[in-house]
Amino acid sequence: MLIEIPKLLNSAQLEKIHELLERAEFQDGKLTAGMAASKVKNNEELALNPELLQRLYRVVMASVGHSSVFRSAVLPAKVADFIFARYQPGMRYGDHVDDPIMGQGPRFRSDVSMTIFLNPPESYEGGELIIRTPFGDQEVKLAAGHAVVYPSASVHRVAEVTRGERMVALTWIQSFVRDAAKRELLYELDQSREHLLRTDPESDVTKNVDRSYVNLLRMWAEV
Numbered sequence: 001m002l003i004e005i006p007k008l009l010n011s012a013q014l015e016k017i018h019e020l021l022e023r024a025e026f027q028d029g030k031l032t033a034g035m036a037a038s039k040v041k042n043n044e045e046l047a048l049n050p051e052l053l054q055r056l057y058r059v060v061m062a063s064v065g066h067s068s069v070f071r072s073a074v075l076p077a078k079v080a081d082f083i084f085a086r087y088q089p090g091m092r093y094g095d096h097v098d099d100p101i102m103g104q105g106p107r108f109r110s111d112v113s114m115t116i117f118l119n120p121p122e123s124y125e126g127g128e129l130i131i132r133t134p135f136g137d138q139e140v141k142l143a144a145g146h147a148v149v150y151p152s153a154s155v156h157r158v159a160e161v162t163r164g165e166r167m168v169a170l171t172w173i174q175s176f177v178r179d180a181a182k183r184e185l186l187y188e189l190d191q192s193r194e195h196l197l198r199t200d201p202e203s204d205v206t207k208n209v210d211r212s213y214v215n216l217l218r219m220w221a222e223v
Contacts, residue, residue, distance in 0.1 A: 040094025
């Protein structure tokens with residue numbers, strides 16, 4: 001399941017992020033890649049700077065934590081620290097799947113990947129996030145502040161940037177529900193449930209849908 005989250009970051013947050021990143025030091029992205037990914041990865045990532053990273057995390061997580069779409073689609077149990085990556089002309093990231101286990105301290109399973117786009121799409125050429133799905137490749141290149149979430153097990157790549165600069169924030173999430181098909185079913189059911197709770201909260205249909213969602217989540221969640 002591939003879900004776009006529009007306007008996850010507002011213009012003030014984007015401005016603050018770019019202000020913080022303007023003089024930041026970036027390093028070769030291969031330094032954080034596994035053996036397989038390092039062969040196809042060509043980008044740069046924000047160098048370790050604990051104070052700067054904490055300021056960036058606070059800006060981003062203020063929105064992520066309050067996004068109802070994110071919570072409904074991902075059912076987050078653990079969210080990794082964000083990585084800030086940039087792609088300049090000639091840089092790309094070939095086909096890969098994300099590492100299944102992540103974390104330098106406490107380890108966690110990567111069920112869902114998230115990309116937040118930080119630059120306007122017209123400011124660079126190329127740089128599409130291309131995700132392989134059962135229905136063919138899906139190209140994603142969103143407005144600044146918009147995000148996309150997708151299963152970490154998906155084969156995906158970033159097309160070569162030919163002009164300008166692509167800047168993104170990336171994270172990985174361990175979900176309370178590890179199975180992607182079950183998460184998709186729960187997300188669709190939750191969208192219907194929320195609509196019914198807003199429009200017809202006292203009906204038997206609403207109560208049945210609400211109870212079904214809650215009990216399916218209880219059945220499938222891993223805590």
